[in-house]
Amino acid sequence: MSGLTPGSKLSHRKRSFSLAVLGGLLMGSIPLEAFAFGFDDVARRAEELAQQSYRAPETSLPNELRELSYAQYSQIQYKRDRDVWSGNDAPFTLSFIHEGMHYDSAIQLNSIDQQGEVHGFAYNPDDFTYGDLNISDDVKNSDGLGIAGFRINHALNDADRKDEVMVFLGASYFRAVGRGQVFGLSGRGLAVDTGLSSGEEFPRFSEMWIVEPSPESQYLTIFALLDSPSVTGAYRFVLRPGEDTLVDVQSRLYLRRAVEKLGIAPLTSMYLYGPEQPSSTLNYIPAIHDSNGLLINDAQNGWMWRPLANPARLMINRHATPQLNGYGLMQRGHNFSDYQDLDARYDLRPSAWVEPLNAWGAGSVELIQIPTSNETNDNIVSMWLSDAAHEPRTPLEFDYRITLTTNESRHLDTQLAWVDSTRRSRGEITRDDLVREPDGTLAFVVDFVGPSLDGIGSGANMSVEASVGDNGELTNSRVVHNPATGGWRVFVNVKRNNANQPLDIRAKLMLDGKQLSETWYYRLPANG
Template structure:
């Protein structure tokens, strides 16, 4: 077994490291156990060591790492059901014998998972490889006549923690596939995913998917409340170092630090990307014959602009790829949210869409100028992730120079809310009997302040309509059934077929009482 990490004397900064002698390579091989027990007093692994490794990697031409998974374990020879029959043995969980608060379980390669990653444990000052072993898995009914290579590696890993019950370790976070990962908060089920990086998403030239090639996970203390993991990212255009400090709870928070190095210029670099699914919702014109009223992991994009404005963009399943850019300077946050928590709006006993978490990106420090991008891709069903949101910096560093950013990823149910009123629902349609040529929009807003105001409260609806349509009439009304406020307006398209940008909010001058509802309408 081998020490599969860059090790170097400690240092406080990259410049200091560059003035030091070359790193001493240490490789010790010890027998016994599932992990090598290599140790050396002068070894150290930390984020700066990993950042230096990423810098060296980016200075070299990109090399595709060899596939170590044999063909007989991959599709189509190896089926989904066969791969699903391979299960990790819970009694073999990493750190289980030591009864640590966090434990690791590993994913077996196969089927569509043809890439493997190198995993290492960081204990004190030493980084030690976690080697693949068949004894970690129950292969079920699989005969596996072709055998399983002893050095194949894992396709990813998951972290377990007593999230909902002190006597049971729930799944907390999963890292598997390219640079994808997803996490849970208390009382949630898996929904949307995050990624390390998005490159040229929805561009005509095609998207590039960077890969987390190696992971290092710090061994937690017996009373640890957080777990720290590191990842090395690589792709034809970029190499990067990542650190994740994961703190579980009602609001599971991942403190992320990244350092990226470009190998070559890219057109679109998406930082802190989120990926979700939206098939249909209350504002959809087509429900595809599905018995469920709504099917989505997220129902909107929420933005907290650096200027102080909060904006809500309901998600759609468009007929063609749609891309929107919300320019900003030093954004306060953005995220894909699942606001609707009413089971009757989904009626799905298995998927439990009402329990899917929201994910919020909170920048740490000033991110400068750029734009929050929203990509909406057509999907014929719920099996495809068709929504992507990310931050695109206005300027990128030169090739070989670092882009260093930090942010917090919040995974929660309802903790992220604007300071004023929020959008409850968006509905779009026509009247069969009165002005059927007009398209009608009905937007419901709610807040504790508005809910206790009576119907005679002098609230004002501010509706803005971009080029391509004319606002014919609008109204605002108290909904006495639930206390919310409804803004209704009707539009007449100009016949050009151009997409029309719409905005709406409620105010009582000079005070803005709700977030800004934003929508792109295709007449």
């Protein structure tokens, strides 16, 4: 993940409760309430915290750990035989993540047992292996060193092996996968002032509580306390792993001060290049991206597909959503042949679809696209922004479900065709001698598929409704039946007036005057 800022340091707090051994960790036990600890307890903490001045976290990570490269840091691994709950026949276990590199902020981690008691986890260097790193014992036992994050393990792909299904690491970032998937895009608890010239603020989960699962549990509950200079918050995550993994999020936010841009349910991803924007250098890998499009469904505006871009300069724009039904950063295309990458396996990376679970009101989905020269940088951010003004210390509640899936079509409207692929090309004409030559336009070839197109043959009265913004000219648009897919292929040719400015291009299928597809909307980047 790129752009993470330091969070607070976990101090070795002195506690007056009894010690017990669980999963190789020393833990303290203290009953906080006569009833089970829950979301309202975290919310009270967040509300109280919002009434106090923000206290910046301490950061004292030794240089031996701070200056590790990614490959070196990856050598520090938690000993799986010490996974929390591994001896309890539990369906979920926890593996902790060591501080290091830019993950220089520890969090206070706790478990909630089935009697409602809270147990605080303590960092223990003996729980980790350090590979061939020559990390001294003095560094490993440094004052203030703690746990940077944690992995949640579950028998997702093999009943005899618990694989990593979700991870919390850095600020308020988290990632999750479903069956047969590999990690790609990230979620965040909250985004504050992202993309503003004044600088972004990174709220962080300063303390988290994980509810101990019973042997029969099919889900895992995590509570989190969020803190930053501008906002505090209480979160409840309910993880349900499966073919599609579901993460239900309940959040209650308290502003310390007015925030210009409060990003709800933010997603972070990477787009380097693909057929929508081919690589400028020769590469046998035809596409490198964790996501290739933004999908929005609004009760008033319907479904819109927005292919992503890697712009030459920062590109930000918003899509008004009077009543948001859902939005997501999607990875459409899961054939290995689309990527040819044996190491990264972009074909197995999931889409993330966000659906509100309470009333959000009117707002907009913002898409931020940042230039990047390589795939190690997350350069795509999307989030929902409310139209309402938020008053400090007034609770704000946003609940939603995130679905991690590689079967995107099951979440779409089967009455509308959807975009299967977008390809960019030079515009061409075919001469009388059948030789192709450029015609001076830029062409986009868009394939639509879906059950709504079944049985609609080449003789149907299918048409395309296409348009461009003020910075260009639509020179041609046409649609032809695609017998290879059973769908329809749209060709859109455009000329741009000013290459230093973006150009908006839209297209959708029409049959006998009725819209038959989602709206394809591409913003051609400036100088791109």
